[in-house]
Amino acid sequence: MRQRVVRVAVVAALVAVVLLAVPLALAIRSALYADQRDTLERAALAGAVRVSPDYASGDPVELPAPPAGGHLGLYDPQGRLRSGSGPAAADTPVHRALGGEAVRASSGSDLAVAVPVSHAEQVIGVVRASSPATVVRDRVFLTWAALLGVAVVALAVAVLVARRQARALATPLEDLSRHCRAVAEGDLGARAAPSRIAEIDQVARTHNEMLHSLSELLRHERDFAANASHQLRTPLAGLQLTLESGLEQHDDARLRPALAEALATTRRLHDTVEEVLRLSTSRAALGPRPADRLLGQVLRAVEERWHGPFARVGRRFACLARELPDNLSVPGAPVTEILDILLDNARVHGRGTVRLVVRDLDDALAFDVTDEGEVPGTAARLFDRGHSGGGPGTGIGLDLARDLAFSLGGRLSLTGSVPTTFTLLVPVGRDETVDGTA
Structure with a gap:
């Protein structure tokens, strides 16, 4: 969760920085170029007021100092440089300014401003001020670098704040999760501590x-x-x-x-x-159930107990356990109880011959209880407490048998609907004292 909170906060901060920084960077670039053109225009106007109408007849013109790193020059109507510095021949901004309007334009790699000089409602010259565009570009890059640094610092602060907030949000949830795990492990006395959220x-x-x-x-x-x-x-x-x-x-x-x-x-x-x-x-508190009785003893007792009840209703009961080692042992009481429930269920709800078949699965025993009937209705509800399948009974037996199987670390399930087959899987131990190898 902490990483998610930090990730969301960083993405939000990054989006905010991008949405703010990109327009701001473009505005700064436009403002710096406009400021430089204003500077050039002021220099050109300052030069224009010093131009005498008699400069064409040889009166010297004293222009102010040009902008830093730039040029300031006076051009006559024929486009010749008469004073100051700049291109020897008039360029496009100068020709356009001869029309009587101040011109802001680019000339090659320079920014240029041309201001007309008028006398007696006639343009008698043009003062041109220019500076390299690289000067403004360098200032733009420096400003952008400073803006990028501020953005990086803002993101770093956002990460720090997000980590702190993530810790404040995640710590009580992690405590609550640990508390829930403790409850799941059996500690019903555990209680979740309050937080500040x-x-x-x-x-x-x-x-x-x-x-x-x-x-x-x-x-x-x-x-x-x-x-x-x-x-x-x-x-x-x-x-x-x-x-x-x-x-x-x-x-x-x-x-x-x-x-x-x-x-x-x-x-x-x-x-x-x-x-x-x-x-x-x-x-x-249950703990593992000990395997306290040999399998053969359990099966003999079950067969002796259920042979009579099935015979009295005209049905046959067969107990089959072939090729099983003599040293297999099981928890006697719960296994007997589960088998009694399954056999009684077969007696009440099933029909025909009932078979109890025991199979060795190496680390477990499979007890298959089969009769010649079929499962009515929805098989998934057989283990629901209170569901008796429409016949006599309280609907508790199979649910109890499943709980007993679970307490042994085993599993009870319906493995066949026609004919009806229930299978009980029980982990087994092997009693080494039986064959004298201990």
Whole structure:
């Protein structure tokens, strides 16, 4: 911004100098030439008053001194030089002055003024004054050089003033930019400092007010998530203890599978609450998620959990993971939660066989969840919170899954509309302790 301000100021000053200096330079040139011709005319008039009517009969004429570096001479009606200095024969200005009018003209490389001398209403001679045009030209060039120097000084002053003004304008904006970067990095307590520029102060005040409102909104949301999770933890913990106690105390073969499934569901619900609570914290506090579970364990648990729900509605679920190393590990809880959301979405909104295919991309894993249905409406709105595609549901699951994927440093996207395919990309770690190489 500073360079732009300086550039604009210099261009404006340059345009102003050019618009002022060029006409002024032309006016100075015209004035200097006119002044020199006035000087020559005064010298010629001074010589004309000293000419006696009897000069033609031999009366000597005493002309004044000629202009500096020039000539002053008296010519008779026949164009002969009778006194003073100048061309031996009359030139054009002298011939024109014999008509009875003073003449200003150029003669070769000289400026010349010819003044007629009259007696008894007759022109009896002409006094010619001249000076080299180079004398005036040199004065013009010297004046132009001085004018150019003044213009350069004016531009230099304009640059200095522009740099100072640019610094005064840019410094508060740079401070505001640094403040915005700090806010973007998670420092919601940062506030823009006031400056001495009213317009920028207004922007800073508006920004601070917006940031305060945003901070309050985020605080209320975090408090709500923390309160909700806290209130859910206690009954979930009690339910989990009750189910564990029931498994230990009951030997009924018909009751134990139901208790075990209820306990597993309770544990998943507890993990979901913890994951949602973690997402409600600031992004800076999240930190990287550790890869704490082997991929094979995650896939087996998912397959065991979802085989039954799909079978009960007459649909087939297949989990395929070919040629994957045994030492791949992933963040277990969030990956499981995302896959559960995608599989439940396929169960509710899709049809036909559902496949979970895992592909190794060296530095990441791709989880493809495909069913035999198609995406209705606008695919871009699938991840909008509250959009359920016209079917049952709250429209929160896919948005939550995308946020969970983002918290892992991965990405969730719709990669196929017919058939419907969602792809989850997750950075992976390789557990060297699995194959004994550690």
